[in-house]
Amino acid sequence: MSGFHQRFIGSTAFPKTLTDIDLGLCFRLSKEDVDALKSRYRDNALGPAVLLVFLRASGRHLENLTLIPALLLKYLSAELQLRQTSIASLKSLYKRPATLTAHRQWILENLANLAPATAQNLDELGNALKALATTAVSVEDLVKRAELWLLDNQLLIPHERILRSIAARAFEAETAAALEVVRVKVTEAHAHRALKAVFSGRKGRTGGTQLEWLKEPPGKHGLHSLREASKKIAFLKELGVHDWDLSAIGGERIRAYARAVVHRPPSATRLLAETTQMLEVCCFLRATLLEFTDNAFYTAGRHLNRLIGQGRGRVQSLRAQTAMEYAQQEQRVRAVIHSNDKTDRQKVETLKEMYPSEKAPPNLSGSALVRDHLAGERFAVASVLSAFEGIEIEGPDDDPALQLVQALRDIKAQNLNELPADFPLPTTDRVWHDLLKGDDRKRALGALQASTALAIHKGLRGGRLWVAHSWKHRNREDFLIPKDQWDRDRNKLTSAMNAFSDPKLYLKRTRHACEIGLRALSEALDAGRLEIHESQHISFPRLSPQDIDMQVERARDAIFKIIGPERFEKILIEVDAKTNFSEVILGRKAKSTRELIALYGAMLAMGTENDVAGVAAMIPRVELSHIAAAMRLLENPERVRAANDRVLVFQMEHAIAAHWGNGEKGSSDMMSMDASNRLFNARVDPRRRTFAVGIYTHVLDSYGVFYDQPIVLNTRQAAAAIHGAHWYNTKSPVDRKLQWLAVDTHGYTSIAMATAKLSGFDLCPQLRNMAERKLVLLHGMKVPENMERLKIQYISEKSIVQGWDEAMRVMASIHTGRVTPRELLERLGSHAAGSPMFKSLENLGRLLRTVFLCDYFSNESFRREIHTSLNRGESVHQLQRAIYFGRISPSRGRREDEMVAISGCHALLTNVVIAWNTHRMQQVVDRFAKEKHPIEDDWIAHMGPVHFSGINFRGTMDFAVEEYVDALLERASRRRVVGA
Incomplete structure (x- = not known):
């Protein structure tokens, strides 16, 4: 379940308004639900239906019947085939508390599939939270994890006070365990000596x-x-x-x-x-x-x-x-x-003196x-x-x-x-x-x-x-599954990865894929679509630009003219109200408008070129110290990434996003951000000749940024590319896994090609160097006659088989989460050449590259799709440069946590703009459809949500939180804001 699907978990009341996306994802009734409600309650089924959908979405009973969104009432009335009713009739239905209790009990027993948590269940929750506390950074994190644990175990979520008490005990127990580790491993005497030393003067x-x-x-x-x-x-x-x-x-x-x-x-x-x-x-x-x-x-x-x-x-x-x-x-x-005054013997002696025999040539x-x-x-x-x-x-x-x-x-x-x-x-x-x-x-x-x-x-x-x-x-063995555990669980682990313990079975399948690709390549040569260059490489024609109807451009301009200009702060609040990304970052809903605005200011201070003082000057009634305090929350990468996930899923759930892609394809590339030369990880950008740092972003085919990470310029980017795609597939549901990732030459290595394939997706590089396009085959494979002029390299099956077991151990370590792909692939560069495991992955990657190149050369539509995906990534980079057009100041980015926060906030602000554009475009498209002027689906496919010319990213920012109090602030704080 994505973060966006989880945003109502733990709530006790509906928000004031719901969107169609909220309704479709969180508050739907199945046919079985409708039949059960109608047979039990007949014309009075609306009240129990409201209780049911809320219970499923939140895990708690609905406490406030006076605030039920009109959109939800309309939907439920239509599903139950009832006249559209009002909230007043629901209040009258539950005038008697006994009726409400009876309906709740029947729903729990028959439809919701949830049971009240017993004392034993809460004890089990406490034990689970003690294990989860090892990676939690606050009590709020544990409260959210407790709510998810209860729902996963089909238990009703009790009052927040009870959960907070259990989470606090688990967090304190973990803190006590950590303190015991310090007492044992450091000893109190050494710890006191260290405290005295660090607080001493210099x-x-x-x-x-x-x-x-x-x-x-x-x-x-x-x-x-x-x-x-x-x-x-x-x-x-x-x-x-x-x-x-x-x-x-x-x-x-x-x-x-x-x-x-x-x-x-x-x-x-x-x-x-x-x-x-x-x-x-x-x-x-x-x-x-x-x-x-x-x-x-x-x-x-x-x-x-x-x-x-x-x-x-x-x-x-x-x-x-x-x-x-x-x-x-x-x-x-x-x-x-040619001297005439010397004899031949004298000439020889002179040459010997000039070139003595004992002197080696330089x-x-x-x-x-x-x-x-x-x-x-x-x-x-x-x-x-x-x-x-x-x-x-x-x-x-x-x-x-x-x-x-x-x-x-x-x-x-x-x-x-x-x-x-x-x-x-x-x-x-x-x-x-x-x-x-x-x-x-x-x-x-x-x-x-x-x-x-x-x-x-x-x-x-x-x-x-x-x-x-x-x-x-650290020692590479610390990253990998212990050898004795691998020897014991080899078959089980490889089966979980859908891999082969026997490399010959895998190579048999890969050999077959190579043969199919070679036949397709031979047919393309016979048809004249390809030719063999004099350098003995495949030569293919450049892709011609697609003809796009001028009506598409006019329709796009008309859509964004209707959307009109907007200020950035308005976009931030509006998207936050629909996704609650601020709740994810804070660990709870904001307690006051000041706290919420300070968080927005911190996001701007991290994700744009403005510093804290500059942002404080842009936002009235916010103090610099509040923004600085909120910036510390953004150095928790998991919270910022979870907030990004909420915005990304919200954008993808719009109907028009399906015309751009279904989330199964993506691209990744680096964007350089100008920086001071005082940053230790800054390098000179070879294109712009200025010091810069790299931000490596992964972009879905639907334009959203699903992963980001800071990297060093002028280094190979393959490790970062595989890392982001693997993270996305690990967190995504089964029906939305990444199938292939398009990269440029910098994002490719042979080992990365093999690692990607063994991780469950294909790496599709747009290769620049002709030497990288060389076909590599196994010894014994036959080449069609019309391809005999090609420069082909052969490798032995033995070179892959010998290091296969260790390669599978590496992949199993990634699969089980002991090590990230980036940590491991950075160790498997050219400096690691020579080991059997390196040779196995290297040669397997070169063989897989041949399979890819056969498709790339012979299938023009496949080649165009890769180019399109990379171009979408470039268009997202243009938006990112509009958001962050300056340079990173010397006061920021000097710690790794700060660079991760800068990268994460920049990606979050980018996704906010993309999600807002998508939402507004959907509204305009729906309006046109209702007015009997629908926009063609093919036209929508050529319109992207990265438009930013009408967005004002600078100037004084007035955050009108009062319009979205119900969605953004805690219930206790809403009355104060409204009263003020």
Whole structure:
């Protein structure tokens, strides 16, 4: 059940108004219900019908009979074949409380399939909430989960006071359990020492406490930030934080406790109870150590990449200089050969002197020149290595990278500034041997440092090395299902994934799909729709633009002219009244207009280029401190994503949305947002030549944004693409799963292709590079005669079979939620090449790419559908740029939680505009249909809900909450607003 379907759960009264979508999703009567009500109550069935539909939608009995939406009364009267009645007649029907009680009892026993919760049921609920409390961040979260648990178990939801009491006990029990973990794993003595240390003052010009210093987010990606991160890691390790095993608390709860400390002044933290201080500060210190360890590795990797980039930039100039030297040398050789004053013997002796036999020719390859550059940047590489000095990097005992680290430590212990001549070369990569054996021993030491830094970087990225105190670089075995459990439950887990334990059965099916695709490709070549290019690749014609009737454009313009201009704040309130996304973010309905407007202001401060002060200036009667407090709620990604889901489902439930798509297809792409260079994760956008960060969005074929995440520019996006699609399929109902996802070249890798297929959907890349379009087949497969000129690569079935078991273990770990696809795929890049599991997924992905390419080349409609999906994503990006047209300020986005909140709020504001446009377009289309001027379905399919020219996103914003008090505020607060 989606969040939108759940929005009435726990209510005790109807909202003042209902939409057709609310009626269709939450308050329908089945034919069996109608027959039962009519046979039991005859002409008095309307009252019980109202009680029934409300009970099913909310899980509670209706308490207020004076507020029943007219739309619902009209629908129920029509279904029961009764004259449309009024609320007064319902009130008169239930003048006697006994009648109301009897009707409720009969409905419970015969139609609603709900039973009152007994004391035993409430005890079971308490035990369930104790388990759920490990991932909850507040009591409100547990109250909502309790309501869902009761409905799933077909139980009536009791009074909110009872649920809140049970949830509070469960939350307190989880807090007590977390505190016990701290007492056991940290010990009270170490915790008190840590508290004393973090509240102590700092020496130096800046002053302040150690806690304030630790709370400072990382600065821009410079060596100063790297050194600062190393200092913080060293400080935390002195306190022994790296030895604290708080995994029993859970990552989300640790982050929640850490966020509480971050958002609170140190003086306020000191006023807390001693046990609360101990729990929250210890979790904060642990989370800070893990976060800064990841930041140190990331910044060190960026410096390595910068040095490599500088080396590549010098390659061209060095090659040009070398070419000039060779030209000069050639002239000298010619002068010797053609000299008339030397004998032949003298010429030979002169040439021998110019080209001595013991001197090897220089290596002029690009990689060799880059390595030579790195060897010369000895002090810059040493600065990068200093980030790794205080961190215990672990891995297999025979790993060369760890041996190199130990060798460098021994050299440093001996205070040597050059590499000893007897250094054992077998521990290093062979490509470095020439530099390590050179006469310049200082340069040889630089080469050793560079090879060590690169080996560590590749080992951590590929998963061969790990660090215990890290979020992202933990031991890969911690991410996967334990080996003994996998050996025991292999068949059950693969069956749950609809996968094959036997790889040969899967390859048999894939081989058959390849053969069908090759036949379709051969037929397209025979028909002349395709041709083989002289480069031995398939060449296909460009897609021609579709002819769109001018009447479609005129109809679209007429629709949006009728909709007219609107202010952004009005759109926010109107969509919130229909979806209650503010209730999801707050965990309850707002208690006052001030709280609600502050939340809207926080969304604007996070999701647009305005900062807190700018938003406070735009909204009258709201204080800056209230907006800042509301912004902390938005750093809970689960709540923002649940709010997004509500708006998305509301948009998709409109009838016209079905003309755009049914939610089974989507696309994903990155949008760069300008940012300050002071953000440590900002990179230069190669197109606009400005610093920026990436926001990766997933867009459905019906235009809604169903997932968003911040990523780093200029990195492969395949992990983010698979992650978002997998999340959507995990949360969506069975009849609305994503079938395929269109991406560009950056969102594709062979391993991602295989992971997507094994996760239940197809990755459909629009490939740019011709080399990526090469067909790959299994050995023994026959190619049609007219395709023999193609450049085809063959792989062995053995390369897939050997690593299949480990690949299935990886996929089962994703399927069971032990690891996210993004976490795992970021470990399976080129740095992980060489393992049997990597080869299995890589070759399977290349084989699946062949199946896809056969369809892509031979089926023009399929190719056009992929282009259309990607173009819809681009149109959504245009709307997103209209909402966020500036740049991220240096004061925001420096913490990962802030970047996630910026991305989530931006997507939420985008979906609000798309949902509002869809709703208004539906109203106009329905009006035209009633006036006997219906708009053709084909016309609607070419109109998108991303129109924004009539929306005013800026200026003074006056939130007229009074118009929607009933839908947006708690019942106790509505009377105060109306009275005011």
